[in-house]
Amino acid sequence: MVISIASGKGGTGKTTIAVNLALSLNNIQLIDCDVEEPNCHLFLRPQIEKRFPVGIATPEVDESRCDYCGKCAEACQFKALAVIKGSVLRFSELCHGCGACSYICPQDAIEEKVREIGIIEIGKSGDIEFIHGILNVGEAMSVPIIRKEKGLVDRTKTVIIDASPGASCPVVMAVEGTDFCLLVTEPTPFGLNDLKIAVEMARELSVPTGVVVNCADIGDRKVWEYCTKERIPVLMEIPWDRRIAEAYSKGIPLVEKMPEYKDKFRELYDQMKALVEVGPAFSYVAK
């Protein structure tokens, strides 16, 4: 089973859930797809065994062949190329590496060279197979790294994917094709607002959802009212507890500090498994 963990709102506890679920189960592959700000490694402290760069193909123009016809700039949907007064300007940070420019160039003047935008590291933390991606500081595009990470999913294991906050492309790439999307929220107006957006995203991707409410005893009851109305199961609640906050601040996994939580995470997994096996009747409203 492949489980993605998303939220909408940042800071609700995605990494906490991902890491502690991984530490409570067997046969785990954990993939940290928050490549902008990966945090899982801070808690799991993996031994990295392999690392490889991730690049995207960016155009290089051979100006000796170029006749400045401008077809490349016209073809580029991302405005990553501009042809002005006898020169070709490239805006690499806008380039998606689609190849349209080199395809269309009538003079064959464009060669694509791979530009590194980040790395993927693979290793082990105890028995957990660990993978994360790290976007280089200053780079704009996280999706190509996440796409590569998703290509490493091993379906013979229980795969846990930690997504980034929000609900746009990087999260979509992380959640797409997973069997279950666990949404971590907090019972506050911001939490609920962003949860709704995340639910819409998961429904767009036809991935069933369930909710974990973190800091469950602060705020108000509207998250539960929403989940009841939308028939989204609330699978776990974690109270606000200074001990949990302090352990988190030190990089100590919750189940290490409070081992009684291992059973709760195992139960969470069992519930998700049951929902995936039962199918759409309970866990999402089909689009």
Next chain:
Amino acid sequence: MKQLTVISGKGGTGKTTITAAFASLAKNIVMADADVDAADLHLVLSPEVKETYEFKSGCVPVMDESKCDQCGICEELCRFDAIQNLTIDLISCEGCGLCALACPNEAIRMEDHCQGHLFISQTRFGPMVHARLGIAEENSGKLVSLVRQRAREIAEKEGRDLIIVDGPPGIGCPVIASIGGVDMVLVVTEPTISGIHDMERIAGVARHFKVPALVCINKYDINMENSTKIEVYCQKNGIGVVGSIPYDVCVTKAMVHEKSIIEHDCGRVTTEMRIIWEKVQNSLQ
């Protein structure tokens, strides 16, 4: 006219709460919510929407099956696995248009596509520009740039002194779009291992794009040792620390009541917030 963006790297450190507090304290401002993906500032500022615009920045491929001879060239060329068995998957599609260019029968055309909406609103603190990106849509960076552009236009037209931008989490495209060319960024961090790790990366982004940065430490009393680590890091890297805010459940209560932490008195949190605003204002001079 100055521009300030509130960012964090790590999500959930308190950007929106602090931005709303600044809105309560500042005079003659325009607010901009650059978290177009999961906007929350409106939940405190309760904007009255005056103008709504469609955000159409990209195109999507549409296939005319009557012209398709199933040659498969589009599927072969697509680098985003967005064409499988000659069916276009708009979720995976990045809108590059290569399939349309390559189709020998011109069976694919690129069509304009509404990717979200931009709103110009009035709040009790002044005008606000905000947006909502469509579900699973691309080009969040472009929408952020548009939000900022509209905010600048309003500031110029109405003689506003300051644009305060509530930034998104992370370090990628939408964050970069929210900080380009601003006078200052305020990095809101928290004294956790994750918060520190992420703060260092976002500080690196600010440095990379040559934008001056200040830091404030939220919930500093969760881990005093880490708060000190943050102060040491900032000192080593020439980043001013403008304040440290204690953890207080009152902040959540203020949010539930749709008030800023200035309007809803949160004791020491409110006091510290005023001090932070003074320092940020001075830094913007």
